[in-house]
Amino acid sequence: MLGSYRAELIKLRKRSAVWVLFGAGLVLSLIFGYVLPYVSYLTGDDNPQTTGVPRAEVLRGLLPERVLDNTIGGFPVFAGALSLVLGAIVVGGEYTWGTLKTVLTQRPGRISVLGGQLLGLFTMVAVWVLGIFVACALSSLGIAAAEGGAMNWPGPLEIVEALAGGWLVLTMWCLAGAVLAVAFRNVALPIGLGVVWILGIETLLAGVVSSLLPDLEVLSDALPGANAGALVFSVTGMVAADAPPGVRDAVGGGRALATLVAYSVVFVALAAYTTRRRDIV
């Protein structure tokens, strides 16, 4: 599996699609986390977006003390969708390029190949999370320096906890993309279905359940997006009113963590079972 993992890293490092997705995630994090709020802070009372929010509060959200909120706040929804696309492209690409047959005929076994791919994805998602954190930290540092804001950084344990939580959220969505790609032996269909699920269906279900069918809350609280949002809410400790879309305290942090781990394990098991048992076409 080590050879497959090393090979996967060689491939992932060189693929432009991977870096385009990483760049999109990073740019969106900066735009929604820093650029738009900072512009609204600078335009002050003239900006209808910040009506009712004190300027000092807007600035506070951009300073180092809130860097973790801005780093992983978008992970449950938009970065999660990009991560799902990453999993679908990397795993589904093996079917569309026709490379799986060649690889599986030769040295490693099927599970080794899949394991190497997934470990490669886990590594790249970690690099992605760290990259977004560094970019957010530099942005908050720059704004604090420009505005004379406080340089109160979160503690090392808080940083590790939040980044690990963010990594788990993106990894879970990435695995969802990977297992859909294995199931459909394709790239386009898993991306379409996955993105519609993350951006539309989960939100719709949560809305319908909370307004019309409160008895079904137990089901909507078991969905991956709800638990991703709950984990981010828990590890950042953000205020509900400040929470970005998809981040809410649907369930407790411990339960959200256990649920995301369970989803990840199920996705890996399904991908492994299907890869092992199914005929190669």
Add this chain to the structure above:
Amino acid sequence: MMKNAVQCRSLVVVRGDREVLHGIDCALVTGSVTGLLGPSGCGKTTLIRAIVGLQAKVTGDVEVLGLPAGSPKLRGRIGYVTQEPSVYGDLTVTENLRFFAAVLGVSADDVDRVIDAVDLGTHATARVDQLSGGQRSRASLAAALLGNPELLVLDEPTVGLDPVLRRDLWDLFHRLAADGATLLVSSHVMDEASRCDRLLLMRDGDLLADDTPADLLAAAGTADIEQAFLTLIDRKTGAR
């Protein structure tokens, strides 16, 4: 006595509810180039997949390099080139081969050797999706050559290539065979038959002949393989 690298006995393959190979018996002699010829849809790729161990619902015996087809111990001893180029279009030729070398646990030095072998040195840094169809096929072949496999199974590797490239590739196949490798090369182009040491002629899931080109022509009493193929079909039809 010549050793067989591959031995198929009573090989039957079922796909869905249809039997697509009907009891094939054949052998590939070690260190030879065997052509697998027949029209499109006759079962060539299915036979190849059974030999390399990718085909489900196989009955009968398929022995490859002394082991049952698909045995984990065969990995690394077989090189397989599929009909469609099986390389990543968004990576360069060298990046592709470094990837496959890492997967196979083969030294990265082998990458330069196989690039030279398929004459892609001038395109080593080009992205595969910017290469011609023939160049992509050769990139795929280079991946299969990594680690010097004992058995090379090539599914229509010369389709779409110009005559010069086809000649060069067949020369390469014979050099590899001279070095001890066994090659099975499928094609639906009958004029490639004369380049093979032995021929397997297939039609509708049946093996019509397993012979040398010269013996096949003599047996059919014809001057070319295409005519021999038609004669064999006529004889078989007449015998029914």
